[in-house]
Amino acid sequence: MQIEKEVLRDKIGDVLRGWILDGKLKPGERIVELTLARELNVSRAPFREALWGLARQGLVEIRAHHGAHVTQLSEQDIREIFEIRELLEIHAAKKIRATADAGAKAALRQALAELEDACRRRDIKLFSAADLRFHKTLWELAGNRHLQHILNDVSTRFFGYELIRDLPHSGKFRFDVMAEEHRRMVKLILEGSDRGIEAGFRKIFAGFLDYVLVRFAETPPPARRAAE
């Protein structure tokens, strides 16, 4: 594996983030510095700093003398993070509703169109990318960079989870429902009221949380070696 970009720690961080998000490194798994550092042909110094960068995003947890572990979320964690994301994303939606200009509306419609297209093609990879782009657009258009940043971090933590990452692969993934829900969100923002956004988004989020939690209950914890 070769790297070529800014500073080493950033390149390493990008690689590790990728490994976590696509499941090569699994939740709860310990990251042994020397092992992975050697695999990347780098020394431990920049590797360590890369880990701190990931810890900043909540993707890994660093404990003194116990190394870095890929963050492992409990059901409680998922509920809590979900609650926050819902709160913040609804807030973002309301702000967009109140402030959106022509450009913002166009961006939103554009993101929606891409997502709908991915759903029509029933293409998982395309959908995941479009979904991420859609929500990132939402966060950005709210016009609060700190909010955008927090939402990004809070959301990123989920993607490392196969139970979420692999959701679409479960065969019975409802592309049409997803398209409809996102259409509804856009409609609420462009034509609805704050109360409408509140109720509509809540409903969509609740449905998704249920879906996630059911899968979480089904999935046996992958040998949680975490709590020591």
Add this chain to the structure above:
Amino acid sequence: MQIEKEVLRDKIGDVLRGWILDGKLKPGERIVELTLARELNVSRAPFREALWGLARQGLVEIRAHHGAHVTQLSEQDIREIFEIRELLEIHAAKKIRATADAGAKAALRQALAELEDACRRRDIKLFSAADLRFHKTLWELAGNRHLQHILNDVSTRFFGYELIRDLPHSGKFRFDVMAEEHRRMVKLILEGSDRGIEAGFRKIFAGFLDYVLVRFAETPPPARRAAE
């Protein structure tokens, strides 16, 4: 300056955090690793990791080849962070209202009592500590550890600011107003409704934000060497 605790990086982090929060290190100021590391009789390795820990809290910003700078907030930043804190703290208050048991209510009243006492004595140091404790209690009682954590980080960023830290020293600090406002918050949580909390907290936050922004406008930016 001597240190003795867990791992070096944590001890260093604690010292640096203290220096930032009490103004020995000012917003925008560059942190030169060797200089401060020598002052603490430590090498750059643990010092650097301490910086990453602070970056995780948003207290410093690390840019490749440009070192670490104590986070410098623009007026825009203050507005944005304030908006988020208001949103989250109102959410916390609503959750407490809905779920608080006898113990929670007692904890809230206790925190309020200490704050009122500090106000009666017109003791700034006491007040600052009590205020922090009051809000931390609020965040904790909401029963969402992730929310608690985010609120803590989001709030910490303010304390490094003299314009906020030194507010109470401006002579005309209104202890009675502060006591009254916190009393009102507790009353709203214990006896009010969600709508009441929303409106009441909004009003209090708005007043405080105004106060902060006026002072921010008055304070000349301390030779912003940031934007390079």
Add this chain to the structure above:
DNA sequence: GACATTATCATTGTCGACAATAACTATGTC
């Protein structure tokens, strides 16, 4: 055989040195 104790090993924490980069200074040119 089960348990406590010690020794061994794997891994992280810290260090000092050197390389790479950016900021600064001095010099030359017009």
Add this chain to the structure above:
DNA sequence: GACATAGTTATTGTCGACAATGATAATGTC
């Protein structure tokens, strides 16, 4: 004198080595 250029210095980035710690295995005792 102002500007561009080259050289110098200050600071960060990366490295390999050693120390400290925690986990594991081996040993001894009951």
